[in-house]
Amino acid sequence: xxxxxxxxxxxxxxxxxxxxxxxxxxxxxxxxxxxxxxxxxxxxxxxxxxxxxxxxxxxxxxxxxxxxxxxxxxxxxxxxxxxxxxxxxxxxxxxxxxxxxxxxxxxxxxxxxxxxxxxxxxxxxxxxxxxxxxxxxxxxxxxxxxxxxxxxxxxxxxxxxxxxxxxxxxxxxxxxxxxxxxxxxxxxxxxxxxxxxxxxxxxxxxxxxxxxxxxxxxxxxxxxxxxxxxxxxxxxxxxxxxxxxxxxxxxxxxxxxxxxxxxxxxxxxxxxxxxxxxxxxxxxxxxxxxxxxxxxxxxxxxxxxxxxxxxxxxxxxxxxxxxxxxxxxxxx
Amino acid sequence: xxxxxxxxxxxxxxxxxxxxxxxxxxxxxxxxxxxxxxxxxxxxxxxxxxxxxxxxxxxxxxxxxxxxxxxxxxxxxxxxxxxxxxxxxxxxxxxxxxxxxxxxxxxxxxxxxxxxxxxxxxxxxxxxxxxxxxxxxxxxxxxxxxxxxxxxxxxxxxxxxxxxxxxxxxxxxxxxxxxxxxxxxxxxxxxxxxxxxxxxxxxxxxxxxxxxxxxxxxxxxxxxxxxxxxxxxxxxxxxxxxxxxxxxxxxxxxxxxxxxxxxxxxxxxxxxxxxxxxxxxxxxxxxxxxxxxxxxxxxxxxxxxxxxxxxxxxxxxxxxxxxxxxxxxxxxxxxxxxxxxxxxxxxxxxxxxxxxxxxxxxxxxxxxxxxxxxxxxxxxxxxxxxxxxxxxxxxxxxxxxxxxxxxxxxxxxxxxxxxxxxxxxxxxxxxxxxxxxxxxxxxxxxxxxxxxxxxxxxxxxxxxxxxxxxxxxxxxxxxxxxxxxxxxxxxxxxxxxxxxxxxxxx
Numbered sequence: 135x136x137x138x139x140x141x142x143x144x145x146x147x148x149x150x151x152x153x154x155x156x157x158x159x160x161x162x163x164x165x166x167x168x169x170x171x172x173x174x175x176x177x178x179x180x181x182x183x184x185x186x187x188x189x190x191x192x193x194x195x196x197x198x199x200x201x202x203x204x205x206x207x208x209x210x211x212x213x214x215x216x217x218x219x220x221x222x223x224x225x226x227x228x229x230x231x232x233x234x235x236x237x238x239x240x241x242x243x244x245x246x247x248x249x250x251x252x253x254x255x256x257x258x259x260x261x262x263x264x265x266x267x268x269x270x271x272x273x274x275x276x277x278x279x280x281x282x283x284x285x286x287x288x289x290x291x292x293x294x295x296x297x298x299x300x301x302x303x304x305x306x307x308x309x310x311x312x313x314x315x316x317x318x319x320x321x322x323x324x325x326x327x328x329x330x331x332x333x334x335x336x337x338x339x340x341x342x343x344x345x346x347x348x349x350x351x352x353x354x355x356x357x358x359x360x361x362x363x364x365x366x367x368x369x370x371x372x373x374x375x376x377x378x379x380x381x382x383x384x385x386x387x388x389x390x391x392x393x394x395x396x397x398x399x400x401x402x403x404x405x406x407x408x409x410x411x412x413x414x415x416x417x418x419x420x421x422x423x424x425x426x427x428x429x430x431x432x433x434x435x436x437x438x439x440x441x442x443x444x445x446x447x448x449x450x451x452x453x454x455x456x457x458x459x460x461x462x463x464x465x466x
Numbered sequence: 467x468x469x470x471x472x473x474x475x476x477x478x479x480x481x482x483x484x485x486x487x488x489x490x491x492x493x494x495x496x497x498x499x500x501x502x503x504x505x506x507x508x509x510x511x512x513x514x515x516x517x518x519x520x521x522x523x524x525x526x527x528x529x530x531x532x533x534x535x536x537x538x539x540x541x542x543x544x545x546x547x548x549x550x551x552x553x554x555x556x557x558x559x560x561x562x563x564x565x566x567x568x569x570x571x572x573x574x575x576x577x578x579x580x581x582x583x584x585x586x587x588x589x590x591x592x593x594x595x596x597x598x599x600x601x602x603x604x605x606x607x608x609x610x611x612x613x614x615x616x617x618x619x620x621x622x623x624x625x626x627x628x629x630x631x632x633x634x635x636x637x638x639x640x641x642x643x644x645x646x647x648x649x650x651x652x653x654x655x656x657x658x659x660x661x662x663x664x665x666x667x668x669x670x671x672x673x674x675x676x677x678x679x680x681x682x683x684x685x686x687x688x689x690x691x692x693x694x695x696x697x698x699x700x701x702x703x704x705x706x707x708x709x710x711x712x713x714x715x716x717x718x719x720x721x722x723x724x725x726x727x728x729x730x731x732x733x734x735x736x737x738x739x740x741x742x743x744x745x746x747x748x749x750x751x752x753x754x755x756x757x758x759x760x761x762x763x764x765x766x767x768x769x770x771x772x773x774x775x776x777x778x779x780x781x782x783x784x785x786x787x788x789x790x791x792x793x794x795x796x797x798x799x800x801x802x803x804x805x806x807x808x809x810x811x812x813x814x815x816x817x818x819x820x821x822x823x824x825x826x827x828x829x830x831x832x833x834x835x836x837x838x839x840x841x842x843x844x845x846x847x848x849x850x851x852x853x854x855x856x857x858x859x860x861x862x863x864x865x866x867x868x869x870x871x872x873x874x875x876x877x878x879x880x881x882x883x884x885x886x887x888x889x890x891x892x893x894x895x896x897x898x899x900x901x902x903x904x905x906x907x908x909x910x911x912x913x914x915x916x917x918x919x920x921x922x923x924x925x926x927x928x929x930x931x932x933x934x935x936x937x938x939x940x941x942x943x944x945x946x947x948x949x950x951x952x953x954x955x956x957x958x959x960x961x962x963x964x965x966x967x968x969x970x971x972x
Contacts, residue, residue: 333830335822342819345808352768352805353795353820353873354788412810 157420157458158405165428173310183314185431190316191216193423195394196401197320197327197416198253198371202267203334204331204401204414206344209256209368210271213394214260214278219376219385221282221291232384233297245380246373252278253369257362275395283388292385299384306381316378320420323374328416330367337414340364344411393445397419399425400452406459426451468531469494470627470658471516471547476525478511486511486682488525492657493627498649500661500673500690503702506891508682509662516660517549518542546626550633554612556619558605563587565604566619570951590618594648609754610641628652629660632865634668638753638918646672646804652711664892666695667921678702703894710893711925712901714944715908717745723912724795726765729773734760736935738773742881742914747907749927750916751952757936759783760917762883766790766797778802791820796874800885800916802863806870809859813851814840816858816869821876843872848898866896871902882906883914888922900926920949932956 169176176182195212202209223245230237252274259270263419268269295301308315332338339360342350380386403409404425405418429451430444439447469492471621487509493499493516503509513518516527518536527534529545529692536542539549555564561785563584568596572579572586588598604612614635620628630649637865649672652659663669669676669690676693678685678701685701699710724742729735735757741857742748750758764771775782777793784790787797799805807816818825818836825835843849847868858869866885874882887903888896903926906913917923923930930942939955942948 329830335826335831338815338819338822338831341811341815342808345810346804348805349802349808350819355787355819356786356788368563399873413809435878 139309139357142155154416155406158425161404161427162421162425165425165432169428169432169435170431172432176432176435181431184315185427187314187316188431189423189427190320191379192394192397192401192426193420194323194375194378195252196370196398196419197323198368198422199398199402200327200405200407200414200416200419201331201367203399203409204344204362204411205340205364206347206411207260207267207361207364208271208399209253209365209410210395211252211256211275211278212266212368212372212398213391213396214275214282215249215369216280216376216379216391216394217386217388218252218282218285219245219373220380220390221285222248223376223380224291224293224384224386225285227298228294231295233295233301235301238298239301241287242377245376246370249369249373249376250366251369253366253372254362256369257365260365261358262362262461268382273380282386282390286386286388287369288388290385290387293380299381302381304381306378307389319374319378323371324416324419324420327367327371331414331416335415336360341412341414344408344414361428367427396452397423397448400448400455401426402460404455408459409456469790470530471514472528473512473522474528476512476515476522476527478508478515479523484682485680486515486522489679489684491516491677491684491687493660495626495656495658496616496653497548497674498659498661498672500676501679502662502669502698503665503679504665504894507679507702510631511682512679513549513631513662516627517547517629519549524790525938543623546624547629548618548623548625548627549629550620550621550631552631552633556604556612556615556618559603561601561603562591562598562607562615563600565615566590566600566622568619570622586622587618588833590622591615594618594621595644596655603802609772610637613637613641613645617645620715624659627658627660629662631662632664633661634663634665640753642668649912657970666698669698670695676780680704689926695779699881699893704795710897710900712904714747714926714928715745715904715969717908717910719744719746723778725774725776727774727776729764729771729775731757731760731769731771731789731936735764735771735933737935738938740931740941742912742937744912745907745910745915746849746929747903747927749923749930750914750933751918751920751923751930752933752939752956754918756933757958758933759885761933762797762885762914762916766795766883768797791879794878794880796820796877796879796881797883798870798874798885798887799890802866802870802890803859807858807866807873811862812855812857813849813869814854817843817873819875820873839876843869843876847872847902862892863890864892864899867891867899868897871899881912881914883916885916886918887915888919896919920952923952924948934958 195216199209199212223241226244227237227241230240256271256274259265260267263270304314310318330399331340339355342353342355343357343360347357401422402419404414404422405420407413408418426448429447433439433444433447434441472492474490476486476489477484489512501509501512515522518539518541521535527536537790557568560568563580566587566926567583572582584600591598591600594614594617596611598607598611600612604615607615607752633645634862637645649659649661661669661673673690675689676685676698677687678698680702702746721744722741729738737759752758762770765775767786767790780792790797803809808819814836817840822831840854849865849868849872851865858866861869864906871965884903887899891899903913903915915923915927924947928944930947930952932939932942934956942951942955
C-alpha cells in the first residue's frame with residue numbers, strides 16, 4: 135500500500151521541488167517584464183546595473199544568512215553588526231591617519247576581524263548558552279546598534295582623510311570590464327558560498343543540522359562547531375558587505391544598516407531556503423536580493439505607489455513568499 | 467447476529483495504483499477480529515476506510531445491515547465507530563481530563579465545567595482498571611498510561627466498534643496484559659473489536675477470528691481456534707517462516723573486547739557493569755524505561771554519564787558520537803525517524819552522513835563515490851526503493867532500518883549497538899536483518915542487540931543481560947534462554963504471575 139501511494143507522491147514531489155527552486159527565477163523574469171512595460175527606461179543597461187549594484191550589500195549579507203538559516207538558526211543582528219563594523223572601520227582608518235594602500239588594507243582587515251568576532255559571539259552564545267537564536271541575536275542587535283551610536287556620540291562617523299577616500303572610492307563606484315565592482319564582489323561571495331554549501335562536508339553538515347539536529351548528533355556531526363561556524367560565516371559576509379558599503383557614503387551613522395536583517399531574511403526566503411532549516415539555496419538568495427531592489431526600482435520608476443512605501447511592499451513580499459512556499463509544500 | 471460493520475468487495479486506488487482489491491470483512495458484536503499482514507499489505511488503508519477517514523474506490527459498507535457512506539471520521543464516530551490511533555495524539559501540557567474532553571468540553575453557563583469532566587474522567591479510567599489522576603499533565607505520564615488515556619478518550623463516545631492500530635507497540639508485557647483485559651471487557655459488553663497487529667502471539671491470545679492481508683489482497687479469514695502463529699506467519703508472507711532466526715554463529719570467543727563497569731546515568735541507570743566478547747551477539751532485555759537506551763547512549767557519548775569503559779584493555783571516554791565512531795563503536799537509535807535518518811533528505815545524503823570524511827577528496831565531496839556507495843548499499847542490504855532520488859522518509863520502516871544499517875556500516879565499526887532492530891519492520895525484512903546481524907558476528911564483529919521482543923533476544927543472542935529499573939538485574943546464558951527467565955529478571959516475577967498481576971488477582 136505505502137509503496138504505490140509513494141510512487142505517485144514521488145513524481146509530484148520532483149515536479150514541486152523543481153518549482154520551488156525555479157520560482158524565484160520566474161518571479162525575477164516576471165518583474166523584469168512588468169518593469170519594461172511600465173517604464174521604457176527600466177530595461178536599459180545602466181538602470182539594471184544600478185539595481186544589481188544597489189542589491190549587492192543585501193545579497194552578500196544574505197549569502198551568509200543562507201548558511202545560518204539552512205542550519206536551523208537565525209541572525210537578526212546583521213544590520214546593527216554592519217553599522218558597528220562600518221563605524222569601527224572608519225574610526226580605525228581615521229586614527230591611522232595615513233592615506234596609503236597599507237592603511238586601507240589594515241582598516242579592511244579590522245572590519246572583517248570585528249564582524250567575524252561579532253558572528254563568533256552570536257554563535258557561541260547560541261551554541262553554548264543553548265538559547266533560541268531569535269533571542270540571542272535580538273539582544274546582540276540592540277548591543278551592536280547602541281555601541282555604534284555611542285561611538286558616534288549620536289552623530290555621524292566620517293572618513294576624514296580625503297586621499298584615502300579617493301583611493302577607496304573605486305570599490306563601490308569603479309568597474310572592471312564594465313561590470314561594477316560591487317556586482318563582482320557579490321558574485322564571488324555567492325560562488326564561494328555555493329561551493330562551500332553544496333560541495334564540502336561542512337556544507338552537508340549545515341544542511342543535516344538544519345534538517346534534524348538529533349540525527350546530526352547521532353551521526354557524529356560536530357554540531358557545536360558547525361553551528362558556530364555558520365554564524366562566523368554570517369559575520370564575515372557582513373564584513374565584506376561593509377567593505378563595499380563604506381566607500382559609497384564614506385560615513386556611518388546610527389541608522390546605517392537599519393532593517394537590513396529584514397531584507398536579508400526576505401531575500402533568503404524568497405530564494406526558496408526553508409526558514410525551518412534543512413534546505414539552502416545560495417543562488418535563490420542572490421535572486422531574492424535582486425528582486426527586492428528591483429521592486430524598489432520599479433516603484434520609483436512608476437507612479438502607482440509612493441516610494442516611501444518600499445518597506446511596506448518588501449514586508450508584504452516576505453509574507454507572500456512564505457504563503458507560496460506553504461502552498462507548494464502542501465501540494466506534495 | 468447481525469454484523470456491526472460489514473465491508474463488501476472494498477477496493478481502494480490512489481491514482482492508477484490499486485492498494486486494496488476486493489476485500490470483504492464483517493465485524494460482529496462481541497467478537498475480536500484481528501487483521502494481520504506485513505507492512506504495506508493494506509492493513510492501515512483498510513482500517514482508515516472502515517473508520518471513515520477515506521472513502522473506498524469500489525465496494526460498499528453496511529452498518530448494522532444498512533448500506534452506508536461515511537462523510538468522514540466524525541460521521542463514523544457518530545455511528546459508534548471509534549479508532550484508537552497508534553501514535554499518541556494528546557496535548558502534553560494539558561491534564562488527563564482536559565485531554566479526554568478536548569474539543570468536546572462539557573460546559574456550564576458557557577464556561578468549561580472542570581468538576582464534571584474530572585468526575586467523568588475518573589469514572590471512565592476506573593472502568594479501564596487504572597487509577598491515573600485526572601489532574602496530572604499528560605507529559606508526566608508513562609507511554610503506557612498515555613495510551614490508556616488515549617483509549618479512554620476513544621471510549622468516551624458511545625461505541626459499537628473499536629479499532630486498535632498496533633496498540634501494544636509501546637507496551638511492556640504487563641501493560642499489554644491489562645490492555646487485553648480491557649479488550650475482553652469490551653467484548654463482553656457486545657462491542658465489536660478490530661485489532662490490527664503484526665505480533666502474532668498476541669493476536670493468538672486475544673482474537674476470535676483473523677483476516678490475513680497480503681499485497682492488498684484478502685488471503686483468508688479464519689477462526690482463531692486451531693490456527694498457530696507459525697501458520698499465520700506463513701499466510702502473511704506466503705512462504706514457510708519456520709526458520710526466522712539464523713543459526714547462532716559459533717564465533718563467540720573468550721576475548722573480551724569491551725568492559726563497562728559501574729556506569730551511571732543520572733535519573734536512568736545505576737552502576738551497570740557488563741562485558742562484550744569478540745564475535746558475540748549480546749542481548750539487552752528489559753521493559754521499556756528500564757534504562758537500556760540511556761545506558762548505551764551514555765557509553766557512546768550521546769548522553770552524560772560516568773563510569774569506566776574499557777576498550778581492548780584501554781580505558782576510553784567518548785565525549786560525542788564522533789569519538790565513539792572513531793574508536794569503532796556505532797549506535798543505531800531505536801528512534802529511526804527522529805534520530806537515525808534525515809527524513810527530508812535523499813538516500814545518498816543519508817547514507818554518507820556519518821562517514822562523510824571517506825567521501826571527501828581535498829575539500830570537496832565526491833558525489834560519484836557517494837553514488838557508488840549507494841549502489842553498493844542498495845545491493846548489499848537489499849534496500850527496496852523505486853527511485854534513487856527518493857527521500858528517506860518515503861521508504862518503508864524495514865527499508866529505513868536497512869539504510870540506517872548501511873549508513874553505520876560505512877564506518878567499518880567493530881562493535882555495533884542496535885536498539886530495537888526490528889521495531890516497525892515486517893516479518894520478511896526481520897529475517898533479513900537477523901541474518902545480517904548473525905553475519906556480522908560470523909565476521910568477528912561484536913553486536914549488542916537491545917530489544918523488547920523476547921523471542922528476538924532468545925532466537926538471536928548468545929547471552930542476554932536483563933535490566934530492571936535502571937539496574938542490571940542479571941544475565942541469562944545461552945543454555946538457559948527462555949521467555950520466563952528473561953521476564954523474571956525484567957519484572958521480578960514469573961510470566962504466569964505477570965498475567966495474574968495484570969488481571970488484578972495478585
